[in-house]
Amino acid sequence: xxxxxxxxxxxxxxxxxxxxxxxxxxxxxxxxxxxxxxxxxxxxxxxxxxxxxxxxxxxxxxxxxxxxxxxxxxxxxxxxxxxxxxxxxxxxxxxxxxxxxxxxxxxxxxxxxxxxxxxxxxxxxxxxxxxxxxxxxxxxxxxxxxxxxxxxxxxxxxxxxxxxxx
Amino acid sequence: xxxxxxxxxxxxxxxxxxxxxxxxxxxxxxxxxxxxxxxxxxxxxxxxxxxxxxxxxxxxxxxxxxxxxxxxxxxxxxxxxxxxxxxxxxxxxxxxxxxxxxxxxxxxxxxxxxxxxxxxxxxxxxxxxxxxxxxxxxxxxxxxxxxxxxxxxxxxxxxxxxxxx
Numbered sequence: 595x596x597x598x599x600x601x602x603x604x605x606x607x608x609x610x611x612x613x614x615x616x617x618x619x620x621x622x623x624x625x626x627x628x629x630x631x632x633x634x635x636x637x638x639x640x641x642x643x644x645x646x647x648x649x650x651x652x653x654x655x656x657x658x659x660x661x662x663x664x665x666x667x668x669x670x671x672x673x674x675x676x677x678x679x680x681x682x683x684x685x686x687x688x689x690x691x692x693x694x695x696x697x698x699x700x701x702x703x704x705x706x707x708x709x710x711x712x713x714x715x716x717x718x719x720x721x722x723x724x725x726x727x728x729x730x731x732x733x734x735x736x737x738x739x740x741x742x743x744x745x746x747x748x749x750x751x752x753x754x755x756x757x758x759x760x
Numbered sequence: 761x762x763x764x765x766x767x768x769x770x771x772x773x774x775x776x777x778x779x780x781x782x783x784x785x786x787x788x789x790x791x792x793x794x795x796x797x798x799x800x801x802x803x804x805x806x807x808x809x810x811x812x813x814x815x816x817x818x819x820x821x822x823x824x825x826x827x828x829x830x831x832x833x834x835x836x837x838x839x840x841x842x843x844x845x846x847x848x849x850x851x852x853x854x855x856x857x858x859x860x861x862x863x864x865x866x867x868x869x870x871x872x873x874x875x876x877x878x879x880x881x882x883x884x885x886x887x888x889x890x891x892x893x894x895x896x897x898x899x900x901x902x903x904x905x906x907x908x909x910x911x912x913x914x915x916x917x918x919x920x921x922x923x924x925x
Binding site: 607609610611612613614615616617618620622635 | 801867871876877878879880881882883884903904906922923925
């Protein structure tokens with residue numbers, strides 16, 4: 595029994611699931627579910643559809659090069675049954691899976707790292723630039739509490755005292 | 761609103777069409793598809809009386825028309841045997857135009873369930889001509905054929921076939 599990959603979304607197609615389409619040049623297209631089959635019939639390119647593995651790989655969203663992927667390979671020669679080997683393989687599957695998940699999480703963390711500081715920077719910039727939309731610039735100059743923290747820093751004690759008086 | 765959306769999607773689809781077709785190396789795909797064809801693919805159904813089928817062997821016939829399905833109330837499916845009349849044939853072949861022949865459906869566009877519960881479907885409706893005993897008339901079979909033919913005792917067709925899907 596072989597676990598095939600879906601042509602569209604690259605997920606695993608388990609036996610008895612999905613549909614396969616055989617083109618006249620004998621190329622077989624396997625689909626895991628009707629969603630993928632319909633998208634194929636609509637002639638969509640999996641590299642341009644955001645939820646597919648092909649898109650995520652192409653755009654650097656997921657980990658692509660890793661030694662844990664080496665284990666998953668198409669082998670045409672059936673392995674001779676060996677009790678010890680089967681036992682060890684079952685043990686290794688769990689371990690390899692754990693390693694892969696950890697590495698993937700690390701990859702995602704690294705990928706998000708730049709984003710977080712960028713977002714913060716952008717938010718600060720927006721606050722600085724568009725504070726005028728909430729309060730008129732003239733009013734801002736009078737109102738000490740709306741002045742950005744940088745400027746307040748110089749005379750923070752003073753501003754607090756002012757507020758208390760109000 | 762709806763009209764605007766469809767026209768937009770169509771335009772996008774048109775621009776996509778050429779690119780994908782080239783990527784996949786699709787041959788003979790009709791690039792000028794109409795809107796209805798593109799959005800709603802035709803629902804494929806049984807092979808019934810007056811269905812035209814391609815003949816994919818070297819028996820000499822090119823196109824046959826189904827005149828009777830030998831199995832099933834609604835019609836024949838993948839792997840079933842039909843009675844057909846030859847509509848187009850090559851000169852000097854074993855069968856002539858107007859002959860009544862038996863044929864095994866080796867490709868059907870209608871999805872057919874497999875033994876494990878998944879489904880298989882093909883590009884077109886194609887047939888291999890056989891005699892009454894179920895032996896193929898031609899000596900070659902072109903294109904892919906499903907492995908289900910083994911269950912139907914058409915091992916000869918399977919052994920002649922180029923590809924087994």
